[in-house]
Amino acid sequence: MATPSDQAYKHIIPLDFNSVKSVPDSFVWLESDVIPSSDGLSIPVINLMDPNAPKLITQACETWGIFHLKGHGIPTELMEDVESEARKLFDLPIDQKLKAIRSPDGQSGYGTAPIQALFSTFMWHEGFCILGSAIDQAKLLWLHDYQGFCDIIDDYQKQMKALAEKLMRILFKALNIPVEEVNWFDDPTNSSGCSLALQLNSYPPCPDPTRALGLAPHTDTSLVTLLQAKTSGLQVFKDGVGWSAVQPLPDPDALTVNLGDFTRILSNGRFISVLHRVVVKPIQRYSVAYFFRPPMDFAVSPLLSKNLSPVQVPRFRSVTVKEYSDLKAKHLDKAFSLIEN
Numbered sequence: 001m002a003t004p005s006d007q008a009y010k011h012i013i014p015l016d017f018n019s020v021k022s023v024p025d026s027f028v029w030l031e032s033d034v035i036p037s038s039d040g041l042s043i044p045v046i047n048l049m050d051p052n053a054p055k056l057i058t059q060a061c062e063t064w065g066i067f068h069l070k071g072h073g074i075p076t077e078l079m080e081d082v083e084s085e086a087r088k089l090f091d092l093p094i095d096q097k098l099k100a101i102r103s104p105d106g107q108s109g110y111g112t113a114p115i116q117a118l119f120s121t122f123m124w125h126e127g128f129c130i131l132g133s134a135i136d137q138a139k140l141l142w143l144h145d146y147q148g149f150c151d152i153i154d155d156y157q158k159q160m161k162a163l164a165e166k167l168m169r170i171l172f173k174a175l176n177i178p179v180e181e182v183n184w185f186d187d188p189t190n191s192s193g194c195s196l197a198l199q200l201n202s203y204p205p206c207p208d209p210t211r212a213l214g215l216a217p218h219t220d221t222s223l224v225t226l227l228q229a230k231t232s233g234l235q236v237f238k239d240g241v242g243w244s245a246v247q248p249l250p251d252p253d254a255l256t257v258n259l260g261d262f263t264r265i266l267s268n269g270r271f272i273s274v275l276h277r278v279v280v281k282p283i284q285r286y287s288v289a290y291f292f293r294p295p296m297d298f299a300v301s302p303l304l305s306k307n308l309s310p311v312q313v314p315r316f317r318s319v320t321v322k323e324y325s326d327l328k329a330k331h332l333d334k335a336f337s338l339i340e341n
């Protein structure tokens with residue numbers, strides 16, 4: 001078994017950001033990797049209580065692949081609690097965080113971003129990934145005092161799952177896919193095995209933000225990602241515009257919703273899986289990303305194949321969630337070209 005001193009952990013153990021006064025060479029990116037090409041874009045702001053929300057969400061998914069969401073019913077207090085738990089976790093001394101380091105072949109625990117393995121330059125980021133229950137990892141971090149963390153994470157995951165299903169129902173309807181073909185919806189115990197993940201992200205204060213990058217460009221390996229972040233840093237790429245900053249809304253309950261690759265495949269390319277990256281600041285930034293994905297053995301294909309009309313040509317071949325996730329872990333943005341017809 002690998003131990004944290006092995007070479008295998010080189011891309012997994014984050015820097016002890018408290019210990020550096022300047023950006024180390026191995027963390028230096030090009031200015032074009034960081035600076036946006038245009039001023040902040042105004043992505044759509046949608047209130048889920050609005051009777052027009054389904055139409056607005058469908059349009060936003062066709063033109064942007066990302067939008068701000070209000071009126072979703074997740075209690076503001078729960079959102080604040082999750083952020084404060086994230087802060088508590090990342091504030092721990094590095095030696096304590098390393099007790100829950102994720103293993104080179106695993107996903108859950110403390111470490112660099114999963115996409116770090118595909119880049120030789122390091123990102124100014126530390127993360128903590130939770131798959132299902134947080135208890136095993138939390139016990140490693142806080143020997144006794146872990147229950148509060150786990151309860152908040154559990155509650156948040158449950159509410160995020162229900163919200164993600166609500167949004168996906170709207171998109172399935174827009175695509176004319178009968179929801180009965182999606183038998184892993186409405187399963188409170190998740191016995192059908194949706195591969196859900198909660199990723200806590202920390203971008204420590206950076207002494208030279210124009211040379212460092214928080215998260216390299218990527219699309220999410222999800223159907224939909226629900227993101228909460230109070231401060232700016234997220235940038236999205238839009239054809240014809242380039243990279244633009246997404247400004248968070250001032251509302252304490254606002255979430256940012258972005259579509260992932262599985263929705264692009266399902267919609268036969270009609271909905272956008274938005275390319276995004278994160279830049280850093282002289283101040284600390286946190287974000288919490290909830291990734292909603294089908295079960296690993298679920299076959300994703302354009303309109304689940306049987307709903308394609310005779311004139312519709314499938315742009316992608318059918319792939320299981322597991323097969324696509326493996327392709328993505330190896331090839332990142334080139335994964336699409338490997339499943340394109």
Ligand SMILES: O=C(O)CCC(=O)C(=O)O
Nearest residue numbers: 199201229234278287289
């Ligand atoms: O921190 C953010 O704003 C985005 C995080 C993100 O893209 C991710 O976790 O996949």
Ligand SMILES: [Fe+2]
Nearest residue numbers: 218219220276
């Ligand atoms: Fe992302």
